[in-house]
Every structure is written in C-alpha cells, then in structure tokens.
Amino acid sequence: GQQLNQSPQSxxxxxxxxxxxxxxxxxxxxxxxWYKQDPGEGPVLLIALYKAxxxxxxxxxxxxxxxxxxDSFLNISAxxxxxxxxxxxxxxxxxxxxxxxxxxxRLSVLP
Amino acid sequence: GAGVSQSPSNKVTEKGKDVELRCDPISGHTALxxxxxxxxxxxxxLIYFQGNSAPDKxxxxxxxxxxxxxxxxxxxxxxxxxxxxxxxxxxxxSTRGGGGYGYTFGSGTRLTxx
Numbered sequence: 001g002q003q004l005n006q007s008p009q010s011x012x013x014x015x016x017x018x019x020x021x022x023x024x025x026x027x028x029x030x031x032x033x034w035y036k037q038d039p040g041e042g043p044v045l046l047i048a049l050y051k052a053x054x055x056x057x058x059x060x061x062x063x064x065x066x067x068x069x070x071d072s073f074l075n076i077s078a079x080x081x082x083x084x085x086x087x088x089x090x091x092x093x094x095x096x097x098x099x100x101x102x103x104x105x106r107l108s109v110l111p
Numbered sequence: 112g113a114g115v116s117q118s119p120s121n122k123v124t125e126k127g128k129d130v131e132l133r134c135d136p137i138s139g140h141t142a143l144x145x146x147x148x149x150x151x152x153x154x155x156x157l158i159y160f161q162g163n164s165a166p167d168k169x170x171x172x173x174x175x176x177x178x179x180x181x182x183x184x185x186x187x188x189x190x191x192x193x194x195x196x197x198x199x200x201x202x203x204x205s206t207r208g209g210g211g212y213g214y215t216f217g218s219g220t221r222l223t224x225x
Contacts, residue, residue: 004153033213033214035216040218041218041219042115042202042204042216042217042218042219043154043202043216044216045213045214045215048213088153088154090154097142097159097161097167098144098156098159098167098170099156099214100156101146101153101154101155101156102153103152103153104152104153
C-alpha cells in the first residue's frame with residue numbers, strides 16, 4: 001500500500017498563481033525527490049533533496065526537505081499552462097535502495 | 112543511448128498469454144528499476160538490479176512476474192499467464208548508482224490485457 005501521502009490530490013488554479021503541495025509519511029526518509037509526469041510519458045525529475053531542512057530551487061520550483069525528515073513540500077511560482085501534469089514525491093528510506101512514490105497531485109492550470 | 116528506452120510502447124494481449132517488456136537503460140547506469148503504474152495511481156516498485164548483485168525482487172506481486180538483466184545492459188520483465196489486473200503502464204528507470212541519485216525514467220510500456 002501507499003506509504004507516502006500527497007495533498008492535495010488535485011488542484012485547479014489560474015495561470016499566474018502560486019502553487020503549494022506537500023508529501024508526508026509516518027516514516028523517516030533520507031532522500032526526497034519530486035517528479036512531474038506528463039500524459040503518456042515517464043516521470044521527469046524536478047528536484048532532489050538530500051538533507052533535512054534543505055531548501056532547493058529549480059527555476060520557478062522550490063522544494064524543501066522537512067526538519068522531521070517525514071515530509072517535503074513543493075512550491076511552483078507564477079504558474080503557466082505547461083505546469084499541468086501530475087506531481088509525484090518519492091522518498092528513500094535509510095538503508096533502502098528503491099524509492100517509494102506517493103499517489104501524486106494532479107495540477108490543472110486554467111487560462 | 113541518450114535516455115532510457117522501453118519497448119514496445121503499447122502492448123495488447125489476451126488473458127492467459129505471456130508478455131515480455133524490454134528496457135534499455137542509459138549507458139553506464141549500473142542500477143535499473145521496474146515500476147508499475149495503474150491508471151490514476153502512483154508508482155509501485157517491482158524489482159531493482161544493481162550491477163552483478165542479486166536483484167531485489169521484493170516488489171514483484173506474484174510468481175507470474177520475473178525479470179532478468181545481464182550485467183549493466185538490457186533488462187526484460189516477463190509476465191506469465193497475464194490477468195486483467197496486470198493492465199498498467201510498466202516503467203523502467205536507471206541511475207548511476209544505487210541510492211539517492213534519482214532515477215531517469217523511460218516512457219513506459221502500456222499493457223492492456225483483454
């Protein structure tokens with residue numbers, strides 16, 4: 001079953017608005033990744049976080065590794081139509097080799 | 112190659128038939144992963160290969176599922192006696208090493224069992 005929770009499940013926003021989504025778990029993770037998936041494509045890595053408290057930006061995207069190591073958030077500023085897609089968080093547990101993925105947040109941007 | 116290549120991109124098969132899905136990882140990537148994504152769902156880990164080590168098969172849902180990889184090259188995921196619940200997109204990913212580098216995914220194989 002799912003070990004990561006993402007919220008919101010889906011969101012509709014106006015073009016130009018900022019977006020915030022998060023990912024939580026009951027377990028500690030050593031690494032957090034954020035991916036975006038477009039229809040018919042595989043997920044594409046947006047941001048990787050490796051240390052608790054780390055705040056990392058990639059253009060209009062900013063993500064943070066929560067201090068408790070049990071959560072992470074992703075912000076998108078000044079959204080544009082091409083931001084539409086599904087955003088997945090993924091976490092790697094201490095000593096783990098694979099990543100556990102959340103169920104995703106589906107983002108729709110209205111013109 | 113420049114990216115992770117998966118084939119076929121789409122596969123429709125009859126219930127009970129066997130299927131083979133192929134993944135060509137990025138050259139030099141030692142780690143290879145298979146994930147399954149059901150419609151509207153997140154990614155479900157299936158199996159992980161790292162170099163010549165024994166694979167981590169802990170995510171395979173049943174003994175109908177198996178995967179092979181020779182060295183650091185192509186991997187094949189085989190599903191025997193397919194069932195309708197096997198319908199999903201099967202995603203392959205590779206990375207430079209095990210651990211936290213983050214994966215590069217292929218575009219997936221969409222499997223439909225009718």
